[in-house]
Amino acid sequence: xxxxxxxxxxxxxxxxxxxxxxxxxxxxxxxxxxxxxxxxxxxxxxxxxxxxxxxxxxxxxxxxxxxxxxxxxxxxxxxxxxxxxxxxxxxxxxxxxxxxxxxxxxxxxxxxxxxxxxxxxxxxxxxxxxxxxxxxxxxxxxxxxxxxxxxxxxxxxxxxxxxxxxxxxxxxxxxxxxxxxxxxxxxxxxxxxxxxxxxxxxxxxxxxxxxxxxxxxxxxxxxxxxxxxxxxxxxxxxxxxxxxxxxxxxxxxxxxxxxxxxxxxxxxxxxxxxxxxxxxxxxxxxxxxxxxxxxxxxxxxxxxxxxxxxxxxxxxxxxxxxxxxxxxxxxxxxxxxxxxxxxxxxxxxxxxxxxxxxxxxxxxxxxxxxxxxxxxxxxxxxxxxxxxxxxxxxxxxxxxxxxx
Amino acid sequence: xxxxxxxxxxxxxxxxxxxxxxxxxxxxxxxxxxxxxxxxxxxxxxxxxxxxxxxxxxxxxxxxxxxxxxxxxxxxxxxxxxxxxxxxxxxxxxxxxxxxxxxxxxxxxxxxxxxxxxxxxxxxxxxxxxxxxxxxxxxxxxxxxxxxxxxxxxxxxxxxxxxxxxxxxxxxxxxxxxxxxxxxxxxxxxxxxxxxxxxxxxxxxxxxxxxxxxxxxxxxxxxxxxxxxxxxxxxxxxxxxxxxxxxxxxxxxxxxxxxxxxxxxxxxxxxxxxxxxxxxxxxxxxxxxxxxxxxxxxxxxxxxxxxxxxxxxxxxxxxxxxxxxxxxxxxxxxxxxxxxxxxxxxxxxxxxxxxxxxxxxxxxxxxxxxxxxxxxxxxxxxxxxxxxxxxxxxxxxxxxxxxx
Numbered sequence: 154x155x156x157x158x159x160x161x162x163x164x165x166x167x168x169x170x171x172x173x174x175x176x177x178x179x180x181x182x183x184x185x186x187x188x189x190x191x192x193x194x195x196x197x198x199x200x201x202x203x204x205x206x207x208x209x210x211x212x213x214x215x216x217x218x219x220x221x222x223x224x225x226x227x228x229x230x231x232x233x234x235x236x237x238x239x240x241x242x243x244x245x246x247x248x249x250x251x252x253x254x255x256x257x258x259x260x261x262x263x264x265x266x267x268x269x270x271x272x273x274x275x276x277x278x279x280x281x282x283x284x285x286x287x288x289x290x291x292x293x294x295x296x297x298x299x300x301x302x303x304x305x306x307x308x309x310x311x312x313x314x315x316x317x318x319x320x321x322x323x324x325x326x327x328x329x330x331x332x333x334x335x336x337x338x339x340x341x342x343x344x345x346x347x348x349x350x351x352x353x354x355x356x357x358x359x360x361x362x363x364x365x366x367x368x369x370x371x372x373x374x375x376x377x378x379x380x381x382x383x384x385x386x387x388x389x390x391x392x393x394x395x396x397x398x399x400x401x402x403x404x405x406x407x408x409x410x411x412x413x414x415x416x417x418x419x420x421x422x423x424x425x426x427x428x429x430x431x432x433x434x435x436x437x438x439x440x441x442x443x444x445x446x447x448x449x450x451x452x453x454x455x456x457x458x459x460x461x462x463x464x465x466x467x468x469x470x471x472x473x474x475x476x477x478x479x480x481x482x483x484x485x486x487x488x489x490x491x492x493x494x495x496x497x498x499x500x501x502x503x504x505x506x507x508x509x510x511x512x513x514x515x516x517x518x519x520x521x522x523x524x525x526x527x528x529x530x531x532x533x534x535x536x537x538x539x540x541x542x543x544x545x546x547x548x549x550x551x552x553x554x555x556x557x
Numbered sequence: 558x559x560x561x562x563x564x565x566x567x568x569x570x571x572x573x574x575x576x577x578x579x580x581x582x583x584x585x586x587x588x589x590x591x592x593x594x595x596x597x598x599x600x601x602x603x604x605x606x607x608x609x610x611x612x613x614x615x616x617x618x619x620x621x622x623x624x625x626x627x628x629x630x631x632x633x634x635x636x637x638x639x640x641x642x643x644x645x646x647x648x649x650x651x652x653x654x655x656x657x658x659x660x661x662x663x664x665x666x667x668x669x670x671x672x673x674x675x676x677x678x679x680x681x682x683x684x685x686x687x688x689x690x691x692x693x694x695x696x697x698x699x700x701x702x703x704x705x706x707x708x709x710x711x712x713x714x715x716x717x718x719x720x721x722x723x724x725x726x727x728x729x730x731x732x733x734x735x736x737x738x739x740x741x742x743x744x745x746x747x748x749x750x751x752x753x754x755x756x757x758x759x760x761x762x763x764x765x766x767x768x769x770x771x772x773x774x775x776x777x778x779x780x781x782x783x784x785x786x787x788x789x790x791x792x793x794x795x796x797x798x799x800x801x802x803x804x805x806x807x808x809x810x811x812x813x814x815x816x817x818x819x820x821x822x823x824x825x826x827x828x829x830x831x832x833x834x835x836x837x838x839x840x841x842x843x844x845x846x847x848x849x850x851x852x853x854x855x856x857x858x859x860x861x862x863x864x865x866x867x868x869x870x871x872x873x874x875x876x877x878x879x880x881x882x883x884x885x886x887x888x889x890x891x892x893x894x895x896x897x898x899x900x901x902x903x904x905x906x907x908x909x910x911x912x913x914x915x916x917x918x919x920x921x922x923x924x925x926x927x928x929x930x931x932x933x934x935x936x937x938x939x940x941x942x943x944x945x946x947x948x949x950x951x952x953x954x955x956x957x958x959x960x961x
Contacts, residue, residue, distance in 0.1 A: 203882040205878055268874065473674070485608050552861050
């Protein structure tokens with residue numbers, strides 16, 4: 154397996170495009186994205202568990218219920234959530250696109266991201282659709298990524314290539330996500346394409362397994378979005394023998410998928426609203442998997458710990474505090490904590506109590522852009538990793554006037 | 558019942574003092590506080606549910622197990638948590654004070670607040686104890702409050718006077734709390750004294766009932782402290798007939814206690830780290846009490862909503878979003894939301910969808926210092942109130958360099 158370029162266009166048989174149709178007020182960035190598979194693809198998706206669900210999510214769920222899709226259309230700038238006519242607008246969007254592409258509306262996946270509770274006018278989407286479809290190409294990656302961004306500051310993509318039983322298979326994805334990120338059984342907006350030949354059932358199985366330890370372990374601000382969605386398409390053009398059960402081929406695919414999703418997780422956390430640092434909390438020694446996951450995620454979610462990381466302050470007491478209130482089954486008297494980065498490593502807590510350490514070294518370690526928080530629960534064989542970012546002035550600034 | 562001055566010294570038979578003994582590095586503010594009852598008092602307490610517990614909490618729990626206490630000693634500047642010798646230092650503190658006061662060490666309540674994981678040196682406490690005891694007086698309120706403050710910017714106190722069966726009873730309290738506030742079966746540091754004649758059992762019952770709807774409904778930053786504690790002393794000097802069961806007298810006492818605790822809750826939330834606004838979320842129409850409480854608390858805890866309030870942005874979608882992911886049993890399609898303050902009232906959402914409203918009026922309403930977020934779930938008879946504050950640049954600033 155190797156990392157390659159191309160994101161969602163790395164795999165065979167996909168094209169993409171993005172345009173600025175006028176949903177975003179400033180009209181300087183794309184706000185409408187299309188991803189298209191030249192042949193019908195196995196499709197799988199997971200959605201937010203927030204009871205408040207964006208209308209596009211409900212429409213997508215219906216369209217994808219047969220396990221097949223051809224196209225994904227996404228707008229940014231408006232979440233189409235909590236609107237009386239939301240479903241109607243999402244369905245109309247699919248119909249307009251389906252007509253333009255000569256596919257069935259039921260083969261269209263639709264997603265929206267942006268402000269909640271403002272009616273989404275379908276007019277600019279309708280006006281732009283011809284141009285959006287006309288621009289579909291193998292070079293449309295950048296335009297497509299731009300069209301799904303809101304407060305994101307960098308474009309997020311990843312792709313890998315691997316061999317499965319002699320066939321070259323590619324998997325690639327793009328992601329949007331910067332704030333309101335605290336997935337629960339799903340994630341931000343993530344679109345993954347592959348040319349792997351795999352049944353909808355096995356694709357769904359692979360995605361569901363993977364999301365538990367990737368996107369569900371990312372938190373930027375503890376707020377679970379109403380519009381989270383991760384969608385994968387697999388069009389089979391790699392020509393590998395069909396993956397229709399567990400086994401060696403499936404394992405290879407799942408591992409490669411994980412490589413793409415972990416990369417996207419790290420990119421999303423790095424670009425958390427206002428973030429200056431990526432935090433990766435690696436918990437080992439858990440008595441149960443749940444204990445390891447709960448502990449890792451609680452550390453990543455603690456506002457106090459995140460603010461300390463912004464200030465490069467080795468305030469490990471906040472790590473223990475966050476594990477203590479997490480509900481995880483741990484023995485707090487056995488916990489070891491250390492911080493690691495490109496600048497070195499510093500052990501700060503052993504058996505639940507502080508150890509002498511160099512404040513100077515700790516400051517250097519924590520002044521890097523990527524910080525590993527290593528927690529050993531010393532209580533069993535289970536481990537888990539969670540990703541997050543520091544809490545900064547800019548998070549407050551961005552969210553103090555996002556809507557207006 | 559009427560509001561009165563005096564905090565913990567409003568009731569008969571209590572004295573207090575506070576000194577700067579040298580635990581806080583800068584030595585400009587008090588860091589050691591003593592509250593003393595001239596006769597043994599019924600005592601009740603609740604503690605944090607964080608698995609990581611400050612050593613003083615464990616010692617207090619033991620000392621208070623017989624339902625009786627005489628004195629409360631509190632230091633700020635160091636939490637005495639996650640220290641190998643923590644219990645020993647807390648016990649030694651009680652012994653030194655007990656010797657000075659000629660009471661039993663088991664009648665001393667001890668509490669600490671400040672940085673976690675730095676050894677607490679008992680030397681300055683020992684050196685200062687004589688002076689602390691010598692300064693005990695009926696005028697010691699301000700000194701005592703100052704001695705329990707960390708990042709607090711204002712002194713928090715409340716007191717009421719009421720008649721119970723012809724006797725005048727007073728209840729008063731002081732509180733410390735600004736960050737790491739997200740109580741779970743207990744609260745920040747709160748000390749309440751009363752001259753009411755009440756058994757330890759009924760005092761404990763009243764406190765436990767009250768905390769569920771007061772301190773447990775406050776959140777500043779979602780981080781449950783390791784040292785939370787609320788302690789009440791009742792020395793009986795009001796001379797009212799003994800309250801040893803439920804009934805009219807108990808109800809009067811409980812109502813007055815609630816008046817003190819609600820006032821302290823509002824003061825704590827107002828003075829949340831970096832806060833510029835008090836947020837009070839009033840949920841009505843819940844199908845269950847749990848649904849109303851969970852919804853109210855989730856709104857108050859949402860970083861996105863809190864940042865929007867800082868920016869006076871009527872982003873009600875974030876209110877719905879927070880209720881949606883809270884786990885509360887609600888029908889999101891029936892929720893009404895409005896904002897109210899001294900500047901007026903504005904309805905922003907009806908039946909889960911937006912309504913037209915004046916952005917100008919909303920901005921005026923949300924620019925006040927006390928904001929009510931009114932949520933009607935339209936789903937039943939239960940209600941709940943939660944208190945919090947906005948998320949500001951200063952929260953990040955305070956917590957980026959708290960320890961160093």
